[in-house]
Amino acid sequence: MLARLMKYEIKATARWFLPLYATMLIIALINRFTLYSPFMVTEYTFTNPPADNSAAFPSGSFQLAVKGTVSSFLMAIYVMMFIGIFAVTLIIVIQRFYKSLLGSEGYLMFTLPVEAWQHVLNKLIVSMIWCFLSLMVVFGSLCILVPKEELAILASDLKSIADSLGTVAVVKIAIGSVLGFASSILQIYTAISLGQLFNKHKLLISFGMYIGISSVLQFVSSLIIVIFTGLTYRPGISAELQISRTLNPMLFIAVVSAAGFFILTSYLLKRKLNLE
Amino acid sequence: MRNILECENLSKHFGPVKALDSVTLSIPRGRITGLLGPNGSGKTTFIKICNALLTPSEGKILIDGFEPGVETKKVVSYLPEKSYLNDWMKVSEIVEFFKDFYADFNRDKAYDMLGRLKIDAKTRLKTLSKGTKEKVQLVLVMSREAKLYLLDEPIGGVDPAARDYILETIISNYSENAAVIISTHLIADIERILDDVIFLKDGKVILSKSVDEVRDESGKSIDALFREVFRC
Numbered sequence: 001m002l003a004r005l006m007k008y009e010i011k012a013t014a015r016w017f018l019p020l021y022a023t024m025l026i027i028a029l030i031n032r033f034t035l036y037s038p039f040m041v042t043e044y045t046f047t048n049p050p051a052d053n054s055a056a057f058p059s060g061s062f063q064l065a066v067k068g069t070v071s072s073f074l075m076a077i078y079v080m081m082f083i084g085i086f087a088v089t090l091i092i093v094i095q096r097f098y099k100s101l102l103g104s105e106g107y108l109m110f111t112l113p114v115e116a117w118q119h120v121l122n123k124l125i126v127s128m129i130w131c132f133l134s135l136m137v138v139f140g141s142l143c144i145l146v147p148k149e150e151l152a153i154l155a156s157d158l159k160s161i162a163d164s165l166g167t168v169a170v171v172k173i174a175i176g177s178v179l180g181f182a183s184s185i186l187q188i189y190t191a192i193s194l195g196q197l198f199n200k201h202k203l204l205i206s207f208g209m210y211i212g213i214s215s216v217l218q219f220v221s222s223l224i225i226v227i228f229t230g231l232t233y234r235p236g237i238s239a240e241l242q243i244s245r246t247l248n249p250m251l252f253i254a255v256v257s258a259a260g261f262f263i264l265t266s267y268l269l270k271r272k273l274n275l276e
Numbered sequence: 277m278r279n280i281l282e283c284e285n286l287s288k289h290f291g292p293v294k295a296l297d298s299v300t301l302s303i304p305r306g307r308i309t310g311l312l313g314p315n316g317s318g319k320t321t322f323i324k325i326c327n328a329l330l331t332p333s334e335g336k337i338l339i340d341g342f343e344p345g346v347e348t349k350k351v352v353s354y355l356p357e358k359s360y361l362n363d364w365m366k367v368s369e370i371v372e373f374f375k376d377f378y379a380d381f382n383r384d385k386a387y388d389m390l391g392r393l394k395i396d397a398k399t400r401l402k403t404l405s406k407g408t409k410e411k412v413q414l415v416l417v418m419s420r421e422a423k424l425y426l427l428d429e430p431i432g433g434v435d436p437a438a439r440d441y442i443l444e445t446i447i448s449n450y451s452e453n454a455a456v457i458i459s460t461h462l463i464a465d466i467e468r469i470l471d472d473v474i475f476l477k478d479g480k481v482i483l484s485k486s487v488d489e490v491r492d493e494s495g496k497s498i499d500a501l502f503r504e505v506f507r508c
Contacts, residue, residue, distance in 0.1 A: 004376050012364060100362065107360035111327050112377045113349040271331050275324075 001114050005122040010129075012100070016092055017130055021137045024081050028141035031078050034071040035145070078145070082138060089134045093127045097189055098203075102196045106275045116270035120189060120262060127185050128178075169244040172251060179254035186261035187213055193268040221253045278341070280305045280424050280455045281326070286335035288321050288479075295321040297479035298335070305423075306452050308469055310498070311459040313476035314506050319459040320357060322476070323428050326457075327354050340423055350379065353422035357429040359409045363402035367395060367412060374416050386419035389445065407434050414442055418449040425456045431465060443469050463499045473498055475505060 101109055101119060109119060143151060162170050191213060195206025228249040229242070281303035288296040296318045303309055311319050324330040325337060328344035339348040361370060367390065374381045390397055393411050395404075404412065410433050417425065427446070431439045447469055450456055460466055473490060475483035482505065483490075487498060494501055 001377075007376075008373060012362070015364065104358050104360050105362050107329070107354075107356040107358065108362070110329055111349055111352075111354050113346045114377070115346055273329055273331075275329055 001112075002118050002122060005114065005118060006126055009096070009122055009126040013092060013096060013126060013130060016088070017133065020085060020088060021133070024085055024137055024141055025144070027074070027078050027081055028144040031071070031074050032144050034074050078141075082141075085134050085138060089131055092130070093185060094188060094192070096127070097123050098192055098206075101269065102192065102202075102275065104276070106273070110269075110273060110275070115266075117262070117266035119269065120186075120265050123189065124182060124185055124262075128182060131181065131185075164240050165244060166240070169240075169247060172244070172247040176247060176251045176254050179251070179258055183254050183258035183261060186258055186265060187217070189265045190261045190268075193265045193272075196274050197268070197272055199274070217253075217257060221250075221257075224253060225249050279303055281337070281339050281457075283337040284335055286322075286325065286337055287333050288318075288325060288330060289333045294479050296325070296332070299476075299479070299481050301474065301481060301484065303424075303455055303457060304472075305455050307471040308447075308450075308456040308458065309472040309474060310463070310466060310470040311457055311474050311476065312461065312463055312498070312502060314461060317476040318479040319476055320428055321479075323354070323426050323457070323459055326424075326426055327352060351423040353417045353420040353425045355413055355417040355425075355427045355430055357432065359406070359413065361401045361404075361409055361413065363400070365401050366397070367399050367401065367404075368397040370401060370412070370416065371397065374419070378420055380421040382419050382421060385449070386415055389415045389419065393441070407438065410434055411438065411442075414445065418445055421451060421454075423454050425450060425454065427456065427458045429460055430458060431460065431462060436465075439465055463502050467498045470498065475502070477506065 099105060101123070110116075165173075188210065191210035192206045194209045195202045195204075198205050225246060229246055232245050233242070279302045281301070284300050286296055286299040286301075287294065299318075299322065311322065313319050321330060325332050326339060326344060326348075328349065337344060340351050342348045365373065371383060371386050371390075374386070375383050387397065390412070393415065395408060395412060395415075401409065401412070410430075414430060417427070425446070430446070431442055434442065443466065446456060446458070458466060458470070467487075470487050472486050473483065474481060485493075490496070490498060490501060496504070
């Protein structure tokens with residue numbers, strides 16, 4: 001049943017994401033040509049920027065000025081898309097949960113022979129797939145835009161950080177990021193499920209709930225981390241070791257909060273559903 | 277065979293409001309029951325509880341021997357009072373959706389009914405009129421070979437000409453062992469197809485009899501009796 005739910009969830013969301021991704025990559029591609037075209041100033045790169053804007057038009061010709069305007073306009077669009085893709089991803093994650101489960105479509109979804117937790121898991125998995133793809137598309141667009149040499153520098157920097165932390169820590173960071181991310185999405189679901197308990201101002205209350213849960217979570221996690229690192233601190237240990245030790249409580253917080261939000265959301269949708 | 281639906285002292289409170297107050301009912305198989313009452317009498321609350329969309333505050337309810345949940349959802353076909361269709365699917369896609377999730381869904385029956393109602397399966401749900409959406413929902417619900425059909429105000433939003441067709445569809449599409457519960461306050465239109473009636477008032481059952489009994493005892497039609505009982 002979960003696979004069938006996911007099939008429809010992916011279908012329902014792909015019609016938003018796929019055009020968005022295509023637009024993003026096309027704009028990156030166009031930018032690449034305007035930014036590095038032989039007619040444009042090519043001696044400047046990200047690591048070797050012009051000292052001031054006037055230097056961008058060394059010959060001062062009208063044609064170059066026009067091209068400069070066009071290219072900065074395209075760059076502005078790219079930057080907007082860059083921010084937009086994250087905003088849209090977030091909005092769709094929220095909207096798919098709120099509208100298709102708690103709006104009038106909820107009458108369809110909650111009368112399917114499916115458990116409430118499967119609905120939650122379905123929304124979570126599909127949301128995470130899209131968030132990951134959004135990230136990949138943004139990364140891909142950067143690869144299109146940024147010259148290879150710059151990417152190589154970035155990659156070697158990341159590699160040296162990873163090497164100094166060690167494989168175990170890197171794996172922990174990877175698992176922790178995925179779990180922490182799942183927890184963040186589930187936190188949104190929990191807030192919305194709590195908000196729907198009220199008959200008025202559901203969205204506003206959901207927002208308040210989100211802020212409330214965030215504050216509590218923030219407080220408790222800082223406390224856990226401080227206590228844990230305080231207990232394990234020995235003078236003279238390396239920064240890398242200290243970081244890798246902080247990862248354990250962070251993993252713990254991610255697991256516990258994700259599980260807690262998942263169980264609470266499933267419970268609220270099963271027992272306290274309040275469809276309009 | 278035991279009743280399709282049994283409930284005992286079923287209550288639902290919303291804060292201080294008692295939407296359902298100690299309802300005890302038995303709904304037999306093979307009959308069409310009218311769940312009748314004015315607005316706010318608890319009809320929709322009762323139907324939502326049957327569909328596990330609401331959890332009762334007190335009491336017990338069993339459908340085909342199970343408490344409302346995944347098992348009962350497999351055998352209950354529910355028509356809510358509002359449109360639940362999403363806007364991005366085509367009619368043919370929502371038919372496949374039902375086929376995917378309900379083992380008792382009969383696709384041929386659905387296409388047959390859509391054809392007779394002259395609804396093009398390639399149309400997007402978004403572009404359908406409100407009345408056509410209601411017809412699509414009814415087609416989906418009646419194309420299941422369910423054990424219990426729960427129809428909440430099935431004729432509320434459609435014109436009188438379509439009402440006859442819808443009632444016809446309901447009568448001709450449920451099998452002998454299935455039960456139908458129709459909630460409505462448009463009694464005159466629906467009276468002729470009912471076998472049993474339940475009157476709900478302020479969350480309480482005030483009458484639960486067969487239509488024949490009511491007519492024999494009071495000498496009145498259900499519509500006339502309803503008007504008398506619920507006179508404002």
